[in-house]
Amino acid sequence: MTDQQWFYERSFRGSLAFGAKIKKVLHEEQSQFQNIKVIDTEPVGKLLLLDDKTMVADIDEFVYHEVTAHIPYMVHPKVRNVLVIGGGDGGVVREFTKHSDIETIDLVEIDERVIEVSRQFFPECTQGLDDPRVNIQPTDGIEFIKSKKNQYDIIVVDSTDPEDFAEGLFTKDFYSAVNSALKDDGIMINQTENPFYDEFGIRKIYDNMREAFPIVRSYHAPMLIYPGVYWTFGFSSKKYQPLEIIADKIPAMKKLEKTLKWYNLDWHRGAFALGNLHKNLIGE
Ligand code: AG3
Numbered sequence: 001m002t003d004q005q006w007f008y009e010r011s012f013r014g015s016l017a018f019g020a021k022i023k024k025v026l027h028e029e030q031s032q033f034q035n036i037k038v039i040d041t042e043p044v045g046k047l048l049l050l051d052d053k054t055m056v057a058d059i060d061e062f063v064y065h066e067v068t069a070h071i072p073y074m075v076h077p078k079v080r081n082v083l084v085i086g087g088g089d090g091g092v093v094r095e096f097t098k099h100s101d102i103e104t105i106d107l108v109e110i111d112e113r114v115i116e117v118s119r120q121f122f123p124e125c126t127q128g129l130d131d132p133r134v135n136i137q138p139t140d141g142i143e144f145i146k147s148k149k150n151q152y153d154i155i156v157v158d159s160t161d162p163e164d165f166a167e168g169l170f171t172k173d174f175y176s177a178v179n180s181a182l183k184d185d186g187i188m189i190n191q192t193e194n195p196f197y198d199e200f201g202i203r204k205i206y207d208n209m210r211e212a213f214p215i216v217r218s219y220h221a222p223m224l225i226y227p228g229v230y231w232t233f234g235f236s237s238k239k240y241q242p243l244e245i246i247a248d249k250i251p252a253m254k255k256l257e258k259t260l261k262w263y264n265l266d267w268h269r270g271a272f273a274l275g276n277l278h279k280n281l282i283g284e
Contacts (some may be wrong), residue, residue, distance in 0.1 A: 087158030
């Protein structure tokens with residue numbers, strides 16, 4: 001929802017808002033799937049909106065993208081094939097391209113226009129998309145995943161909220177399909193919303209993940225542009241625990257860390273320490 005000077009994302013049945021003063025509306029269109037807007041704002045810089053929900057902004061895009069890529073990378077001993085579902089802004093893919101031992105990175109985004117608009121307005125996010133290891137598939141992630149078996153080491157589900165066409169990305173059936181698409185020691189990462197307002201029933205999401213994976217943990221990171229700022233992510237795994245960081249990977253990460261804006265090994269270790277409200281709600 002925009003007025004002349006302000007953008008508001010209203011959530012929690014219209015009772016809560018994130019607001020930012022608009023400097024300029026840079027882009028607006030209706031794609032086949034959703035309304036896509038890019039605005040420039042005073043406090044958070046450029047901001048990408050899908051159906052008036054905040055997705056990516058200059059101020060904190062690196063937090064989300066670094067913690068979803070480097071956490072699973074550091075606990076899987078041999079990451080060769082990665083899949084990102086959603087994430088048309090390219091941010092998660094960019095982080096995976098920083099690891100030279102990864103061989104292929106598939107990006108499955110249902111709305112090609114999100115990729116194109118991001119290329120135009122968020123080149124810092126999309127810079128990894130031209131890496132020769134990246135293969136972009138403009139298709140529905142739910143259909144795509146059903147045809148894949150035993151193929152990926154890591155799958156990141158970089159979705160919007162569990163509503164409309166993204167709802168299917170939070171179901172038991174989808175998580176089992178992700179499980180089958182992973183190799184026998186694969187890891188799934190997904191965004192799991194804010195537990196304080198708990199607009200979408202986080203317990204059910206985690207229970208669905210638990211039906212499909214033997215190891216399910218949760219971690220957190222600050223996302224200034226999302227409702228309530230405190231944001232959670234799921235770590236679902238067939239074999240590896242999230243705090244068992246691969247010792248051989250530490251020297252290279254210590255080097256890479258210097259160029260990252262959020263992730264480091266201390267953050268990795270701390271992100272899984274949860275407050276009681278968070279633990280109780282997800283049933284950990
Ligand atoms: N994915 C969106 C996370 C959920 C945002 N929810 C909201 N604003 N109500 C972000 C894509 C980043 N690559």
